[in-house]
Amino acid sequence: MKTFVYIDHFKGEAQPASWEALGLAKSFGGSSPLTTTALVFGSGVDDVAKAALEYGADEVLLADDPALLDYRAETYAATLSALASSLNPDLILFPTTARTRELSAMSALDLNSNVITDATAVEVNDDNIVVTRPIYEAKLFEKVTASAKPQFITLRGRAFPKPDQETGRTGTITKVDAKTDALSTVEGYSVAEVGVSLNDAGVIVSGGRGVSNNPSLQPPAGLDDKQTEVWRAQQGFKLVGELASVLGGAVGASRAAVDAGYIPYSNQVGQTGKVVAPDLYIACGISGAIQHLAGIRSAKMVVAINKDTDAPIFKVARYGVVGDLFVIVPALTEAFKKKLGK
Ligand SMILES: Cc1cc2nc3c(=O)[nH]c(=O)nc-3n(C[C@H](O)[C@H](O)[C@H](O)COP(=O)(O)OP(=O)(O)OC[C@H]3O[C@@H](n4cnc5c(N)ncnc54)[C@H](O)[C@@H]3O)c2cc1C
Numbered sequence: 001m002k003t004f005v006y007i008d009h010f011k012g013e014a015q016p017a018s019w020e021a022l023g024l025a026k027s028f029g030g031s032s033p034l035t036t037t038a039l040v041f042g043s044g045v046d047d048v049a050k051a052a053l054e055y056g057a058d059e060v061l062l063a064d065d066p067a068l069l070d071y072r073a074e075t076y077a078a079t080l081s082a083l084a085s086s087l088n089p090d091l092i093l094f095p096t097t098a099r100t101r102e103l104s105a106m107s108a109l110d111l112n113s114n115v116i117t118d119a120t121a122v123e124v125n126d127d128n129i130v131v132t133r134p135i136y137e138a139k140l141f142e143k144v145t146a147s148a149k150p151q152f153i154t155l156r157g158r159a160f161p162k163p164d165q166e167t168g169r170t171g172t173i174t175k176v177d178a179k180t181d182a183l184s185t186v187e188g189y190s191v192a193e194v195g196v197s198l199n200d201a202g203v204i205v206s207g208g209r210g211v212s213n214n215p216s217l218q219p220p221a222g223l224d225d226k227q228t229e230v231w232r233a234q235q236g237f238k239l240v241g242e243l244a245s246v247l248g249g250a251v252g253a254s255r256a257a258v259d260a261g262y263i264p265y266s267n268q269v270g271q272t273g274k275v276v277a278p279d280l281y282i283a284c285g286i287s288g289a290i291q292h293l294a295g296i297r298s299a300k301m302v303v304a305i306n307k308d309t310d311a312p313i314f315k316v317a318r319y320g321v322v323g324d325l326f327v328i329v330p331a332l333t334e335a336f337k338k339k340l341g342k
Pocket of ligand 1: 207208209210211213214253254255256257268269270271272273274284285286287288289290291292295305306307308311323324325326
């Protein structure tokens, strides 16, 4: 099985799930591993290529060109399609990101193939590839057999083990041509998400509408009712953020919190937000609506803090704390600080 692994990165910072994809590709060979080829596209991305070798790639095909400085579907897909049609891999693996969803779809179309997205398991037996992926808001897992060649598969982040980095490990880096024709130009970026990314986080602490519910907090003078609600929610999210920070985690939110203007959409977890897979998910003041749960089904452990004993979130929580988050969350932060010596 000739496997390519596309290393997704933003300005030279690789998506950790790219290394998970490399680890998966290496596992296909069983006791006699096959050559694993990493694909690195960009401009000035030698370090990404070297890291790919350190994470287990045997060789890297590097398209390094100023025209690839910014990700654009046209240039990246054309470069990928040209490489795949000349080198004929059986399989191309990607970490699932917004970029790779677009890139894999566009290139698969070029090559008259298909894409299976968001895989949580991939079995390869001889020429047979069977992919497992969640459907119906992750209530069901479907197994799909893929026969097109090359088969494009995007892998759900944190669904596969990340291999250890072997510093100084080397291999062949081969320069390949970039396709540079594009209709679009990237004019710039603005940051929407700060801190640890939800997609890669091992720990996520999320806040819901409940973070605004602390009537005893006195707002600054002159705020109207809506401003008071948002101000209170900001105090609540400060507590959520402190707990996340002490655990080295990211801050998430329910849609109700996002819609009410407490926190940006980039923090939203759920059906219409991000689907996450942390080791630990702490839900604070979140009721556990089905659309929220759709985003956290792959979390290894859910802890819920809620005033309402009957909140549905407790049905999916391993541990539940019934109480006021404004009391419980700071107490947890203090306890973790002590335990972790911070
Ligand atoms: C098509 C569609 C897509 C959607 N997509 C998403 C999505 O992606 N993500 C998402 O989250 N939702 C989504 N929703 C919305 C979803 O249905 C719920 O409305 C939303 O998740 C509720 O958010 P919440 O739990 O924060 O608010 P609520 O349901 O209002 O719950 C607030 C909770 O906080 C508790 N609480 C209040 N005060 C405190 C306190 N001081 N201490 C502790 N607990 C307290 C309450 O007991 C309650 O359980 C979607 C809905 C639709 C129709």
